[in-house]
Amino acid sequence: MPILTHLTSEKHAGAIRRSGIRVATGGFGTYRGVFCMPVLPDYFTTHQWLRELKRRGQRTIVAVDFRLRSDDPAWVGHYNRPHAETTVGGAIGMLMELADTRGFEVIVPRKIRNDEILRFRTPRQVIGWRYQPDANRTRPCPCRACLPNGTIKSRRLRRRLDPTGERY
Template sequence: MAMFVHLTPTANAARIRRSGIRATSHGRDGSRGLYCFPVLPSYTLTHQWLRELARHSGPRGLVAVHIRLPDDEPVTLGRYNGSPAATTAAEAVRRTAALDDPRGWEVFVPRAVTKREVHRLRAVKQVTGWRYFPDSNGRTPCTCFGCRVRGEYGSQRLRRRRPHPLDGPAPATPVLLRRIAAAGNPGDASQLTETLHWFGMRRRGPVDQLAHLADHPDPRVREALVRAVANWSTPGVTELLHRLTQDPDADVREAVESTAPEQQSQ
């Protein structure tokens, strides 16, 4: 029997003791199952995923669930950013133990784990492992839209200290409105599109004070307006986008059509 450890929020511990581990994760091929890691002699390597997973685990932290699987159990093995290979549970343990650096590797079991296969649950040190990716410590964190985690502890302070040239944090709404006014009438297209880019990072905004840009002679401004307000929940956005569906420029009309379906159906 091959031994693996599965890390899960502490809130799931009682349910796992009663009925096992559900197949709630998705593999690279779309199959449902769960991720785990072989139990190695090194405590740190065995629980290396803990700090990364703990960023989304809830206030009570994580618990380690040790599971026993048959040696010939079909699983996949691979690094988190690579292509996993099909293998067996026993072979996954052997290959992982033979790696010079097993950090970032993971095993996917394409099914649920039964109560009988759960060996034990144990508390783990919540400071074990790496965050973001192996060897990330000492590297300057990236604050771009793709890398940052919304709502993560300290994320707003980090973005203010290291603002990204394209992804913010965005200036305050009054500052952006002053830039719109300073652009003139009808307004410099480059300055307006840059300002609308920052408006697009907000969830709500002053639709009534931007609606006049729908009549701007430069289609780049009208297209930027669509992308700025498309995801806002502010009243009046639907009417403005509907108006822009009749725009004479094809790129503007296409921008409206590519907005979220829920916005178009309102």
């Protein structure tokens, strides 16, 4: 029975401890389920989503480890591409065979009960990527969809990248 981890804000830990991890409602075109990653020997792969989640204003992210059966249904794929329907065991096998797992996610289409949860832990808070997996050393997109109003230093960044303000 594989162990998976779900990253969430520290403020949700008490509710998860009492009643489990509920299914994310997801927006248009996204999958409904619990977003998670398997606990693999590669620490970065397991916790790669941490910095992207922190970018939305969460101070401390906790990892909720839980155990599922290998034959439970799941979806696996890159976050901005279609996902493959498989089992939890199949998803883990697929991730272990990939050379670059950045941006991949596993989605379990059901609630995780509190009796399936093994432990809560606080991973290092500076691991992972922001914006997109290969965004390092690339210019950020200053459009209002990628850099919404209210984002830290968004006005300064837009002025620097598009001083005339014509494009955005």
